[in-house]
Amino acid sequence: MNDRFEIPARLRNTSIALIAVGVLALIGGIACLLMSHNDLDRARFWTTLLHDSVFFTLITAVSIFVQAAVSLAQGAWLTAYKRVPEAIGANVWVFGTITAIVSFLIVFTFRDSHGINTIYEWVTPGKDKLLLGKKAFLNPGMFVGFTLVTVGLWAFFGYKFRAMSIAQESAPKNDTKIYWKVFRLSGVFLFVYALTQMSTTPWLWVMSVQPHWYSTLFSWYTFASAFVSGMSLILLWVIYLKNQGNLQLVTTEHMHDLGKFMFAFSIFWTYLWFAQYMLIWYANIPDETVYFKMRQQGPYSVIFYANFIINFCMPLIILMARPSKRNYFTVTFMAMVIIFGHWMDFFQMIMPGSLGEHWHINWYEIGIFMGFAGILIFSVSRTLTKSSLVPHNNLLLKEAIVHLS
């Protein structure tokens, strides 16, 4: 059985080409946008970088969460392709570092011609009463601290879970020591994740772009968005590896499970999306409706409705039937659609706060997205080559092989 992955030349070239496009877009962005005297151009430069780095950090961090949740539930279904979420999770530090650098640069260096930080407005609150009232939480020290703690902990757990899983391969047969260690650490990680991704991190990274507005549901909503695209990302890697002749233990039953996750969590995302929307719509308080005024009726209405169709209607209709979840083409197509849809979702979370109606999805946004995708492919494929793709000696491997969805 072929359980070692060797990076095909085509994949390596694709990833390097994507990174090159990203670097070109970044250089073009520095030349055309960052050097521009127009405040909006400079805001566009930074906001796009922030959008992509946050999006990629959150969707890769989902892989750590999935491992932790499944280990804690003692589920075996993930074990057949365990190396894929492990490899993605072990690379969270790459995107986490980029996010930290980008967001710190925005907080500390970005100012418009009036000396105001238009992306993270709370950095320069002026005499704004609301922002001064939130200063205890929304201040650069807090931002830097939370970001470093978040990225550090995610990077640590991503690395640790993978290291322990690989250590199991050389452990004595049926030795449960590592299994229970992973089990305990998973509990700790879920606690960490609840305090970062499911609460503070999206507040600081994403919601504070519009610091006057707040929603208590916001972190859950971003989590749902990240989770469904994170599962789609795992599915894309599993299908890619299967097409390369690896992961022969993975069958349609396992793909069916991932398809169910994509389907179910698309609906979960819609539930949170709608819960947030309906309460604001119903109460109709100006402080809150300002968020949806711009998104639903303003310049973002195209993205707002496209978002609903791509992230809810399409998965609902296309992935509902059992045969379509077991068809590799449908799930691959839907995984790409879902990742794109949630990229758009993050776009409309972040952009309106800093750019207002002057949003673009143009060479720069697409180039930066391709660059990040290239980094993801490059780093994850490199990590995948470093160990056997089959988690030998894993206690749950047999159960995972005979798994029926």
Place this chain on the structure above:
Amino acid sequence: MAIKKFAVAAYDDEEVLFPAVKKVRNSGYKIHDIYTPFAVHGLDEAMGLKGTDLHIAGFIYGLCGTSTAVGFISWIFTSDWPIIYGGKPHFALPAWIPITFELTVLFAAVGMTMTFCYLNQIMPGVKKHVFHKRQSDDLFVMAIELNDHTSEHDVLAYLKATGAKEVKIEVAEAGWWYGRWDKKEAYELQAAK
């Protein structure tokens, strides 16, 4: 339904049951049903049962629920009794979504439960023939439907050879019926007269 003749074989181990099911099917006998004390995984595939279409029924019930809710609420609030609530338009779709969702779930759940009961022939007050008293205790009981041309002796010998602990021929009602009386007793009473 109809009263038919069955060959009944009781097995005491599922590891004997599975090869027996395979042999019986291969020899062309028609398995009426298999009764087990617990859910045996893979038995449905071994018996050659097709996957259920219950979920399609559920989808249709759900659609009925959605359209009932949206249709009824919109008729009330836009034409039958239009009132302005909280400054919202008469056709205030977001406010109706929770109720629409609940009604979709209710219709799908109740509809699927009833369809499930119908397909499995279970309902309060409904009776079915019990082939072996221990089929809900510790025996796996297979009932094979016989016709007039089947040799009873051959079937019983064949079943015995597959590892059955007990074999017998029984004449019983194949389907379900409503009422207190056991059909078999009624049939025997009738035969005795």
